[in-house]
Amino acid sequence: MNIFNLYKDHITGIVNNLVAAGTLPKGLDLSKVAAEPPRDFAHGDLATNVALVLSKPAGKNPRDLANLLLDPLKKLPGVTEVSIAGPGFINLRLAASTWADTLRHVLTIGTRFGDADVGQGAPINVEYVSANPTGPMHVGHARGAVVGDALAGLLAKAGFKVTKEYYINDAGGQVNSAARAVRMRYMQVLGRITEEDFQAALARKEVEYGGSYLIPIAETLAKRDGDKWASGDESAWLEPIKTFVVAEMMAMIKDDLAALGVQHDVFTSEKALLSAGKVDAAVKTLEDAGLMYTGVLEPPKGKTPDDWEARPQRLFKATEFGDEIDRPLQKSDGSWTYFAGDIAYHKDKMDRGFAQLVNVWGADHSGYVKRVKAAIKAFRSNAAELDVLLCQMVRVLNNGEPVKMSKRSGTFITMRDLIDEVGKDVVRFIMLTRKNDAPLDFDYAKVTEKTRDNPVFYVQYAHARGRSVFRHAKELWPDIDLSDVGLAQAKLDLLADPDEIGVLRTMAAWPRIVEQAALTHEPHRVAFYLGDLAAQFHALWNKGNDAAELRFLLADNQPVSLARLALVRGVGLVIASGLGVFGVEPVEEMR
């Protein structure tokens, strides 16, 4: 139940009636008509821009149009007052029973409150994490993982049919490098070379990955296969070791993701796409469409390409679809570029029936967005809508001091480090307190502090306080039914304090937040909403300190107490509903 949508429908109904009666012209575009909470509730409970939006097409000035709508609006159910303000806004005041009804509704459906149907069951694919299987995940991956997972949760709540997907880059040069590094570590494990030998090879750039995390993998390999791969040239051992490394890395990554509470529905392998011939097929589709040609690219500007060599290559006409330059799909050795594989991958997603795609990437991939969108557009017949969410850097701090990170020295912070340090729920919530395209500071001292400026604590504390009230209520009235069903029977019209009504108004906005955050792909809005709701609840709580008659529990007034318990429970349910979108557990009490 979204009361704003409800009244928007009422309003468009009224307009349609006036059109039918000939008072207003036919063919008005009602898509921009909105019913929303006013900036200041002193103006009313709900405001609509209908007169402003329809003014021009209806050929009437906004205030005249508003006057036409005045009477029918007054007759709407639950409307107690209608006024015209400013340039032509119409403010509606709603009956007090509206808020009681909302609360009763929350108590009845629980954390399902906020579920919306804007998605209308449409399939949508959210691809996130997709970290290379060459090493452990770091904080940047954690942000992408949380943003993608929360967005998926949000879209599901808004009525989309969501598939959570991970693309395994197991076919390119990176995994070859990882396999070579593991092979060398394996030789070290077998005692054929020393750590010094390894470091020397690293310095000579004979191996790319120097991280010690590869040693246990080499040990496992040695345990499984003995010295089977110690002799022979690369052609003999590269493929089997690569397969082994990718499997080990993916197991580790899935383990880390599980620790973060992230679980993908589908893992798609780049290598599998290749061997199934899907890359060849995708490129052939482009060839057949006349979107490929052989050409020579200009050298890239701005940086000095010391090994630049102009050579003719097979190019995709990306510029026809909004990209800056045409893009090569084949390397000089004849193998496909990463982009070619990605084209096939996105085509595959579209072929699987997704008309809406979301990719969550690190901001360092920003230059890649246009070419993928171009590729998608090139498959005109079933081109999907792609939105790419670029996540900015996460700066890890400890009490304001930047934590130095360097892969070389091995002091970089892994995702697992973060989770072990502060817990998965804190990681998840904090990662959502900034919009994805803004840089984020993650201070692992501050995010566990119990202060106002720690948003996780603040929201959890509100929930815990609510539970605390119930513990007291049970002591006070052991025999009263304090279940949600029981509380829904309370005399909710006893909630009359302006701040109580204010909280109810905010609760009633939750379904609207879900819809908007889902449609704009902005899960961070949920975090800010929860902060607002928590703030109002804390304020209400403290009013009880200043004025005893405003306390939730009044020993001598059970009816009012029950109504307020219903309110407290409602706030708790909405917080739980919001945290549920993030995959965060609400806490019963603070310890």
Next chain:
RNA sequence: GCGCCCGUAGCUCAGCUGGAUUAGAGCACAUGCCUUCUAAGCAUGGGGUCGCAGGUUCGAGUCCUGCCGGGCGCGCCA
């Protein structure tokens, strides 16, 4: 050089996909509030030419153009 993202109070950031004479929070600063549901909190106050300059609009922090400043990226890496 080009592309993408960002520029809002001393600091960190919101701003509901253009709306309503006073642009909002938090931190920091000042002052108040605990024999009473967790004061781990709340209330009040000062503080902003929304980077700059144009434009579109009945109406712009929000859209367009140019400039300034910061981040990221720019063939055969992924």
